[in-house]
Amino acid sequence: MKILLCCPYPLAEARGNSVAASRLAAGFRRAGHAVAVLAPPEVDDPAAVRSLAGRFRPDVVLVMHAWRCARAFEALGGEGFLAGRETDDPCDRPRRAGGEADRTPAGPFAARETGVSRGHPSRPGYPSELVPVGRPPTRRETDRARGHPGGLGEPADLLAAGAPPRVVSLRGTDLNEMFDRPDTAAVVRAVLDASAAIAVFHAEAHQRLVRAGPGWAGKARLIANGVSLGCSEVDFRGRLGIPRGAFVFGAVAGLREVKRPLLVLPWLERLRGSEPRVAWMHAGGPQEPAMAEELRAFARGRPWVFHLDHVPPAEIDSFLRAADVFVAASRSEGMPHAVREAMLAGLPLLLSDIDGHRAMAVPEREALFFTDEAGFLGQARRLLTDAGECRRLGSAARARVEADLARDDEIGSYLALFSEVLGRAC
Structure with a gap:
């Protein structure tokens, strides 16, 4: 053929x-x-x-x-x-x-x-x-x-x-x-x-x-x-200068409105009032100039915000593993590769409550979901304070993707x- x-x-x-x-x-x-x-x-x-x-x-x-x-x-x-x-x-x-x-x-x-x-x-x-x-x-x-x-x-x-x-x-x-x-x-x-x-x-x-x-x-x-995930050994925390002991919320998404890459940043800033170890790490190209400028303006004077325009595909596994939690805040999705890659990496997921995300993970079993600031902050605090919950969710997410791929x-x-x-x- x-x-x-x-x-x-x-x-x-x-x-x-x-x-x-x-x-x-x-x-x-x-x-x-x-x-x-x-x-x-x-x-x-x-x-x-x-x-x-x-x-x-x-x-x-x-x-x-x-x-x-x-x-x-x-x-x-x-x-x-x-x-x-x-x-x-x-x-x-x-x-x-x-x-x-x-x-x-x-x-x-x-x-x-x-x-x-x-x-x-x-x-x-x-x-x-x-x-x-x-x-x-x-x-x-x-x-x-x-x-x-x-x-x-x-x-x-x-x-x-x-x-x-x-x-x-x-x-x-x-x-x-x-x-x-x-x-x-x-x-x-x-x-x-x-x-x-x-x-x-x-x-x-x-x-x-x-x-x-x-x-x-x-x-x-x-x-x-x-989906597949490579096996690289790149220290992205060291390269970006993320402080030792930081609890990193990470994301991979192009800088465009549908991905809502800035949605959770003001919420994380408020969370830092009680949890100063919180950091944000994001990778994604400037697909919409206005969105890129908004991120530039927000990050100015906020050393806890880290961003890369591009991560080589062969190194995306290392970037994901540099995070403690993977966040996807899109307002609509099909079946996003970045989320499935994060699942294969064994990361706990904090996802916007949309059909595309619910098709990939069961709430409370393989991911935590949010619809607004209060929901996001409540779930984020759970993950910040319960390492066992992070491990449980990450293991379940990886098992879900592995089972899907086998089927x-x-x-x-x-x-x-x-x-x-x-x-x-x-």
């Missing part, structure tokens, strides 16, 4: 979509399939999309974001539903199609990242238990892949040969944000209508999808996000879905 992945962000970036695309591409290749990946800037340029697809001739396409990959989706099918529409997300950083790659400005704490790599190494290898035993490629697949390393042959008119079936992986932003915005909802719906299948992360997402469009029920499939075969589930879609297309 020849699989084309469309990812809205560069694969080397520490974003959930990029991490997932890298993991899936590696898994599909290990299972014996040819894979090509479209990422910025090409994924935003219809001509570049058609050129690569015409040479690669994919059997199936996996689109990693309904809204942010809408240009690529339409270019591969020729529906024309984007005519006269702007598909740049005003809440996202600028992205230009046709030659200029994404450029993220230096964040507000770049000067404090002494000794921390600013590179973007590729995601490390993934444990074999996440990847099913693969079959060898068929003679047809081998013959079609010989035209070019990685499966590229001579350019061809893709649409004239018949558009390949397109499977959409519906991300949290699609479902929780883009459905509700008048400037994006029509495009997302058009993409889902034209898709051959839709993958969602959990049952709650499936229910919301079917409520939004009952006609999509027959082609929606539940495929949970996979859910992400790669095999996608391959089965592709086979189902291709069977219907014949």
